[in-house]
Amino acid sequence: MAILDHVRRDFPILDQHVNDHPLxxxxxxxxxxxxxxxIDAVDNYYKQYxxxxxRGVHTLGSYATDGYEGARKKVKxxxxxxxxxxxxxxxxxxxxxxxVAYSYARANLSEGDEILLTKMEHxxxxxPWQQAAKATGATLTYLPLQEDGTISLSDVESMxxxxxxxxxxxHVSNVLGTINPIxxxxxxxxxxxxxxxxxxAQSVPHMRVDVQDLDVDFYAFSAHKMVGPTGxxxxxxxxxxLNDMEPVEFGGEMIDFVNLYDSTWKELPWKFEGGTPIIAxxxxxxxxxxxxxxxxxxxxxxxxxxxxxxxxxxxxxIDGITIYGPQERAGxxxxxxxxxxxxxxxxxxxxxxxxxxxxxxxxxxxMKELNVVATARASFYLYNTKQDVDVFVEGLKKAKxxxxxxF
Amino acid sequence: xxxxxxxxLYRQVIMDHYKNPRNRGQIEGDxxxxxxxxxxxxxxxxxxxxxxxxxxxDAKFEGEGxxxxxxxxxxxxxxxxxxxxxxxxxMSQMFSDMMLGEEMEGYEFNLDELGDIxxxxxxxxxxxxxxxxxxxxxxxxxxxxxxxx
Numbered sequence: 001m002a003i004l005d006h007v008r009r010d011f012p013i014l015d016q017h018v019n020d021h022p023l024x025x026x027x028x029x030x031x032x033x034x035x036x037x038x039i040d041a042v043d044n045y046y047k048q049y050x051x052x053x054x055r056g057v058h059t060l061g062s063y064a065t066d067g068y069e070g071a072r073k074k075v076k077x078x079x080x081x082x083x084x085x086x087x088x089x090x091x092x093x094x095x096x097x098x099x100v101a102y103s104y105a106r107a108n109l110s111e112g113d114e115i116l117l118t119k120m121e122h123x124x125x126x127x128p129w130q131q132a133a134k135a136t137g138a139t140l141t142y143l144p145l146q147e148d149g150t151i152s153l154s155d156v157e158s159m160x161x162x163x164x165x166x167x168x169x170x171h172v173s174n175v176l177g178t179i180n181p182i183x184x185x186x187x188x189x190x191x192x193x194x195x196x197x198x199x200x201a202q203s204v205p206h207m208r209v210d211v212q213d214l215d216v217d218f219y220a221f222s223a224h225k226m227v228g229p230t231g232x233x234x235x236x237x238x239x240x241x242l243n244d245m246e247p248v249e250f251g252g253e254m255i256d257f258v259n260l261y262d263s264t265w266k267e268l269p270w271k272f273e274g275g276t277p278i279i280a281x282x283x284x285x286x287x288x289x290x291x292x293x294x295x296x297x298x299x300x301x302x303x304x305x306x307x308x309x310x311x312x313x314x315x316x317x318i319d320g321i322t323i324y325g326p327q328e329r330a331g332x333x334x335x336x337x338x339x340x341x342x343x344x345x346x347x348x349x350x351x352x353x354x355x356x357x358x359x360x361x362x363x364x365x366x367m368k369e370l371n372v373v374a375t376a377r378a379s380f381y382l383y384n385t386k387q388d389v390d391v392f393v394e395g396l397k398k399a400k401x402x403x404x405x406x407f
Numbered sequence: 408x409x410x411x412x413x414x415x416l417y418r419q420v421i422m423d424h425y426k427n428p429r430n431r432g433q434i435e436g437d438x439x440x441x442x443x444x445x446x447x448x449x450x451x452x453x454x455x456x457x458x459x460x461x462x463x464x465d466a467k468f469e470g471e472g473x474x475x476x477x478x479x480x481x482x483x484x485x486x487x488x489x490x491x492x493x494x495x496x497x498m499s500q501m502f503s504d505m506m507l508g509e510e511m512e513g514y515e516f517n518l519d520e521l522g523d524i525x526x527x528x529x530x531x532x533x534x535x536x537x538x539x540x541x542x543x544x545x546x547x548x549x550x551x552x553x554x555x556x
Contacts (some may be wrong), residue, residue: 124473359448360448373450
């Protein structure tokens with residue numbers, strides 16, 4: 001664990017007391033904290049070279065354009081996309097997935113077609129498909145969850161057919177921590193002529209993702225979960241699809257020629273970036289990628305793996321705890337403690353400075369599947385320590401006593 | 408490490424209502440019902456009211472949620488049964504003021520008349536939990552509005 005000790009000092013927010021206790025931030029799956037390097041990059045943009053991109057002849061405009069397009073290049077390298085044309089900046093994962101659901105799905109689906117999903121999807125990779133299905137007459141089909149919270153490839157094989165046009169799933173479940181076999185699923189999907197759309201919000205921040213190796217057709221993620229700013233994310237898509245897709249938003253920045261009755265669009269990726277883009281956000285995302293690379297994605301993955309395995313081990317010593325999801329998982333643990341409602345538990349932990357998430361985690365169908373109304377979740381990132389886990393587990397034990405006593 | 412400041416939130420009386428909710432169940436016969444969710448956290452309440460001649464004759468609830476939301480529902484049903492609609496709405500306003508930590512002035516009743524509900528005063532210090540406490544009351548307000556229209 002020592003290897004990441006220096007990391008903690010880069011995150012100014014972690015050095016504070018909450019409710020008179022040192023902050024233990026275990027809600028990085030909701031949003032991550034930001035290192036000084038990212039804060040400085042955004043700050044520096046506004047202080048030194050704030051300007052609009054792609055249009056000014058003036059010097060600051062060039063700096064801003066270089067910053068913005070430089071960030072795109074960093075994203076391309078980070079996920080190993082073949083070209084910057086395939087890296088579209090969006091408001092976040094939700095907007096990226098909606099772009100595919102609007103632009104690709106509505107143009108390519110018709111009655112009788114199927115969209116294959118899993119039962120562990122976040123609402124953002126579920127509702128866009130419900131809406132696309134309603135608009136086109138396509139139907140949604142769901143891969144079942146296995147007992148341990150994973151999906152099986154044989155179910156994929158048996159549920160997919162020539163009718164399946166889209167397979168959409170999370171790379172990592174934000175509730176179960178399950179790491180889905182995207183490469184294998186994509187191989188099956190392609191055999192049936194379907195495209196894959198992957199929600200990478202919980203994977204890109206925590207593990208090396210190579211979109212060419214996975215061979216996915218669309219991949220979406222958000223900067224704010226990977227030590228970057230809020231308000232920006234990425235849609236990666238293969239050029240062969242993006243070229244034929246219509247923009248979703250029209251206006252400035254995305255046009256080529258504009259006539260009174262008709263217009264043409266800029267080339268990729270700009271045709272999908274109508275309006276003044278998220279310049280500061282992109283620059284912050286670029287700095288976030290630099291930061292993660294400086295630590296090393298393999299290091300981060302290893303660190304989180306150790307933390308989550310340690311947390312599982314410690315949590316399993318508590319009577320009356322239910323942990324959801326598989327043993328081998330990404331760095332998060334969703335759980336319930338008998339007789340303590342997750343909100344009450346989260347309030348109790350907050351009173352000793354420990355921040356966890358409680359609720360349905362934007363995955364209501366999954367909550368129904370697990371037969372719970374709400375759960376609590378602790379999620380880890382590169383700045384968390386074994387000591388954080390100890391404080392958290394101690395807090396769980398205290399909470400059990402506290403609520404046990406009052407009953 | 409201790410939960411000292413939690414005691415203000417989780418008073419014994421709250422836990423008692425959570426563990427042994429009053430008026431939990433279904434009203435038989437004519438009644439109106441309102442179902443409300445807290446979409447971000449999954450709390451759900453199904454409140455049923457029987458209002459005759461402008462008076463709340465009966466109130467029952469079903470649902471699931473945390474100790475704060477369910478105890479608030481339990482306490483509320485206790486206090487509004489027998490009240491006329493106007494007073495029930497005033498109590499709701501008073502409760503809302505209490506949650507916001509505002510002075511509860513200009514009401515005909517004093518805090519004692521709200522019964523066990525006083526125990527929820529501590530929730531005001533936990534802003535993230537206020538919407539848990541007010542869920543049942545919002546359902547009651549909507550139900551009464553339904554009745555009036």
